Amino acid sequence: MQSEPQTVLEDRFGRVVDYLRLSVTDRCDFRCVYCMAEDMRFLPRQQVLTLEEMAFLGRAFVSLGVRRIRLTGGEPLVRRDVLMLVRQLGALDGLDELTITTNGSQLKTMAPALASAGVRRLNISLDSLHPERFSAITRTGKLAQVLAGIDAAQKAGISRIKLNSVIVRDLNDDEVLPLLDFALEKGLDISYIEEMPLGQIDCRDRRGGLVSSEEVRALIGERYQLLPSTETSAGPSRYYRIGSSKSRIGFISPHSHNFCDSCNRVRVTCEGRLLLCLGNEHSVDLRAVMRRYPQDMPALQNAIVNAMALKPERHYFYHDDKPQVLRFMNATGG
Ligand code: SAM
Numbered sequence: 001m002q003s004e005p006q007t008v009l010e011d012r013f014g015r016v017v018d019y020l021r022l023s024v025t026d027r028c029d030f031r032c033v034y035c036m037a038e039d040m041r042f043l044p045r046q047q048v049l050t051l052e053e054m055a056f057l058g059r060a061f062v063s064l065g066v067r068r069i070r071l072t073g074g075e076p077l078v079r080r081d082v083l084m085l086v087r088q089l090g091a092l093d094g095l096d097e098l099t100i101t102t103n104g105s106q107l108k109t110m111a112p113a114l115a116s117a118g119v120r121r122l123n124i125s126l127d128s129l130h131p132e133r134f135s136a137i138t139r140t141g142k143l144a145q146v147l148a149g150i151d152a153a154q155k156a157g158i159s160r161i162k163l164n165s166v167i168v169r170d171l172n173d174d175e176v177l178p179l180l181d182f183a184l185e186k187g188l189d190i191s192y193i194e195e196m197p198l199g200q201i202d203c204r205d206r207r208g209g210l211v212s213s214e215e216v217r218a219l220i221g222e223r224y225q226l227l228p229s230t231e232t233s234a235g236p237s238r239y240y241r242i243g244s245s246k247s248r249i250g251f252i253s254p255h256s257h258n259f260c261d262s263c264n265r266v267r268v269t270c271e272g273r274l275l276l277c278l279g280n281e282h283s284v285d286l287r288a289v290m291r292r293y294p295q296d297m298p299a300l301q302n303a304i305v306n307a308m309a310l311k312p313e314r315h316y317f318y319h320d321d322k323p324q325v326l327r328f329m330n331a332t333g334g
């Protein structure tokens, strides 16, 4: 028997899910080396949810107690008419926070519209402050464009901006402090992310590239005193502060710190696949439900509620020493 829709999504381990990451596209204008292969094949359009389906999905999750939605991708801001979705989700009663994770390339023009659609927080990825290195990491990106995007977002009044920096050995591990100084100077938060083995990339061995959060903290500790903070965000970051600076310094450590105990989130891919865990393949096809029962809110709610039984206890990125999650981060929705 199907369970009735309820207002709280709770899994078998007593964890309450109140946070959704929704990938609006698998496409991107960058090809970051740790995220994508150089030659990517993207999904045919009919396999990707329409913006209307995404808005319906957002409504269903919020009706079930989700309080925060983060739009991601691929690059969410390259999806045509994405502002329409942002406005619809931003207007949902019961949603406390709508945020976007972006590479920043489109912000120069889009920041004012995002701010007026209700976006108060942005995560902007930035791994290097050297123009040439930035282009090498992103393969197609231009640093100046992203820096202009950060300025535009601040000018538009988006008050909380967090930089996301994936630190990889021999690629950008010498930029831990320069990136921090940039964040402090601009009054931005920053999170350092350990690289995750999602998708197979053939240009290098990921295990050798891992720089642990502990190592990054030690590097920072040579110059600054990091004060542990009890603050949390909706995400898995553990936060620190430096003196009286308003910036928060976060560490996302999927390898060295297992954050599964307090996991409060699920992801939906741009194809409408509900992923119960970043590091596992357990999923439910919500697109099939929406296309079989168009506009049927209870059917969709039921599918989401029942999916909670599939949420695994923890992630396993490796199995028999081989990466076990074969989807790329852009397909997962980072
Ligand atoms: N395109 C947007 C961006 O770059 O911010 C949103 C999507 S991107 C997949 C989301 C985040 O995932 C980015 O901060 C990116 O650096 C991070 N990311 C991508 N691949 C990763 C990997 N293999 N390990 C850890 N973080 C990764």
Ligand code: SF4
Pocket: 028, 029, 030, 031, 032, 035, 036, 073, 074, 075, 103, 125, 329, 330
């Ligand atoms: Fe694109 Fe973001 Fe992946 Fe870079 S990390 S390739 S910007 S989706």
